[in-house]
Amino acid sequence: MMLINGKPQTQIAVADRGFQYGDGLFETIEILNNQLVFFEQHLQRLNRGCQRLLLPIINKSLITQEAKQLADHCSQGILKIIITRGSGGRGYRQPQIISPTRVLSRHPFPEYPDSFQQQGVKLRFCQQRLALNPTLAGLKHLNRLEQVLARAEWSDDTVQEGLMLDINDKVIEGTMSNVFFVMKGKLYTPSLKQSGIAGIIRDFVLHTATKLGVETQESHFTKEDLFAADEIFVTNSVIGIWSVQFLEQQSFSKGALTQQLQRELIQYKQQFYENLC
Amino acid sequence: MMLINGKPQTQIAVADRGFQYGDGLFETIEILNNQLVFFEQHLQRLNRGCQRLLLPIINKSLITQEAKQLADHCSQGILKIIITRGSGGRGYRQPQIISPTRVLSRHPFPEYPDSFQQQGVKLRFCQQRLALNPTLAGLKHLNRLEQVLARAEWSDDTVQEGLMLDINDKVIEGTMSNVFFVMKGKLYTPSLKQSGIAGIIRDFVLHTATKLGVETQESHFTKEDLFAADEIFVTNSVIGIWSVQFLEQQSFSKGALTQQLQRELIQYKQQFYENLC
Numbered sequence: 001m002m003l004i005n006g007k008p009q010t011q012i013a014v015a016d017r018g019f020q021y022g023d024g025l026f027e028t029i030e031i032l033n034n035q036l037v038f039f040e041q042h043l044q045r046l047n048r049g050c051q052r053l054l055l056p057i058i059n060k061s062l063i064t065q066e067a068k069q070l071a072d073h074c075s076q077g078i079l080k081i082i083i084t085r086g087s088g089g090r091g092y093r094q095p096q097i098i099s100p101t102r103v104l105s106r107h108p109f110p111e112y113p114d115s116f117q118q119q120g121v122k123l124r125f126c127q128q129r130l131a132l133n134p135t136l137a138g139l140k141h142l143n144r145l146e147q148v149l150a151r152a153e154w155s156d157d158t159v160q161e162g163l164m165l166d167i168n169d170k171v172i173e174g175t176m177s178n179v180f181f182v183m184k185g186k187l188y189t190p191s192l193k194q195s196g197i198a199g200i201i202r203d204f205v206l207h208t209a210t211k212l213g214v215e216t217q218e219s220h221f222t223k224e225d226l227f228a229a230d231e232i233f234v235t236n237s238v239i240g241i242w243s244v245q246f247l248e249q250q251s252f253s254k255g256a257l258t259q260q261l262q263r264e265l266i267q268y269k270q271q272f273y274e275n276l277c
Numbered sequence: 278m279m280l281i282n283g284k285p286q287t288q289i290a291v292a293d294r295g296f297q298y299g300d301g302l303f304e305t306i307e308i309l310n311n312q313l314v315f316f317e318q319h320l321q322r323l324n325r326g327c328q329r330l331l332l333p334i335i336n337k338s339l340i341t342q343e344a345k346q347l348a349d350h351c352s353q354g355i356l357k358i359i360i361t362r363g364s365g366g367r368g369y370r371q372p373q374i375i376s377p378t379r380v381l382s383r384h385p386f387p388e389y390p391d392s393f394q395q396q397g398v399k400l401r402f403c404q405q406r407l408a409l410n411p412t413l414a415g416l417k418h419l420n421r422l423e424q425v426l427a428r429a430e431w432s433d434d435t436v437q438e439g440l441m442l443d444i445n446d447k448v449i450e451g452t453m454s455n456v457f458f459v460m461k462g463k464l465y466t467p468s469l470k471q472s473g474i475a476g477i478i479r480d481f482v483l484h485t486a487t488k489l490g491v492e493t494q495e496s497h498f499t500k501e502d503l504f505a506a507d508e509i510f511v512t513n514s515v516i517g518i519w520s521v522q523f524l525e526q527q528s529f530s531k532g533a534l535t536q537q538l539q540r541e542l543i544q545y546k547q548q549f550y551e552n553l554c
Contacts (some may be wrong), residue, residue, distance in 0.1 A: 002291060012296055014279060014380055019289055021421035022299025053422070061410055090387070092421065092428040092452055103291055131408030133442055135470035136422060144298035145413060146371065147285070151369040152331055167409055175369055178328035
């Protein structure tokens with residue numbers, strides 16, 4: 001199911017600047033029990049992206065109406081929203097009047113084994129580096145070649161995620177997730193001021209940890225910092241929180257804080273079942 | 278006029294990875310007298326890009342046939358070629374069997390005043406920085422948000438191009454062009470090993486200068502190096518070689534080497550008229 005500017009379609013103009021230049025943004029949202037998880041937060045991030053890319057702010061009521069239409073009769077799924085600068089302009093120059101393209105599409109929820117949540121996953125480091133670009137850092141924009149090339153580095157299905165470093169050898173994130181580690185009870189995650197995507201679950205984890213009285217720090221970390229960690233986990237809107245069982249050859253035990261944060265996320269999602277009762 | 282995988286169409290699947298992730302490459306080629314200028318060089322660059330992005334090499338005879346079809350009955354125009362990874366795969370992960378999408382489209386030649394060639398143009402510096410990414414440097418790939426944001430910095434039509442610096446304050450290129458400068462008879466242009474697009478006319482200029490006995494150097498340069506130059510010019514496949522008359526507020530005279538290189542490029546293009554006689 002897909003709506004392009006509100007109409008059921010599956011094709012886009014070649015002239016669309018999303019296709020020509022990756023000139024746009026996207027969001028990936030979990031659908032649970034016909035409802036959209038963290039929907040408000042996703043829309044807020046989308047709007048922050050629109051501001052940074054000089055796109056008109058989104059029509060919230062319109063996009064909400066279409067999103068609800070796609071979430072209806074769906075027990076679990078994914079809603080993807082893409083906003084582009086639309087067609088027009090001359091070369092890279094944007095048109096004087098921007099008519100954004102709005103694509104909402106529903107996709108099946110990936111079937112991950114329960115063990116990914118419970119026992120944890122295996123991670124590797126990627127060779128492909130993330131460039132530093134403060135203007136674009138944090139945004140979920142459509143220029144994603146670095147992630148595509150990083151994800152192409154392995155086809156071993158026992159490895160669920162690859163961690164990416166920036167060009168200064170600092171760990172930034174996974175190809176599709178944010179990364180956290182715990183060390184002596186304190187929670188650490190890479191700063192995303194120069195690179196990376198600031199995930200919605202990343203925000204949830206940071207806020208929840210603070211609420212629980214856990215000290216958090218966003219900073220620059222190396223591979224060695226991760227290898228020295230007590231616990232590691234990765235997050236995104238689809239996987240939630242995956243504990244990390246292996247980083248390369250080194251094993252990690254699933255720690256108390258990872259489990260507590262997982263429980264907090266599950267508890268948060270309970271509202272989507274209760275709302276319907 | 279547009280051909281998508283050989284068929285006259287103007288729309289692409291939303292699922293195409295070109296739209297989803299900017300997962301592809303493009304070329305912009307001048308059409309002159311029904312012929313394609315520097316066509317072989319453009320195809321070579323496209324293939325180098327395919328290798329770097331792990332895309333199958335292009336079907337040269339097929340793409341040549343389609344390009345010639347679009348160039349036919351066109352005295353002057355632009356042929357744009359886009360190659361993407363096609364649809365499929367799961368998230369950033371590419372599909373096991375890649376079926377690239379091939380889009381060839383013909384566009385009118387931009388109507389630039391003769392004065393841009395003859396007297397020169399006005400340039401500014403952009404605030405938007407270029408990230409450093411050796412893996413993607415040199416390629417004409419579809420992740421072009423930096424150029425879009427740089428080009429959005431000015432709407433003054435007396436300024437024809439903006440120069441972009443990398444995050445280390447080194448001049449790399451224009452938003453749509455490569456940049457050269459002359460100092461005491463020697464020709465300089467920024468190294469593109471970490472950022473930027475290696476233009477076809479850039480190659481032509483470097484080779485021609487060497488052939489003419491002019492010493493050339495690709496290195497790292499600052500704004501100050503450009504302000505101290507005797508001559509500056511910018512190049513791409515559509516504009517050819519534009520002499521720079523103003524960089525910000527500082528004026529430059531059109532020097533002997535710029536003029537000589539312009540004559541060499543015009544002479545090279547003479548073959549496209551003579552071939553038809």
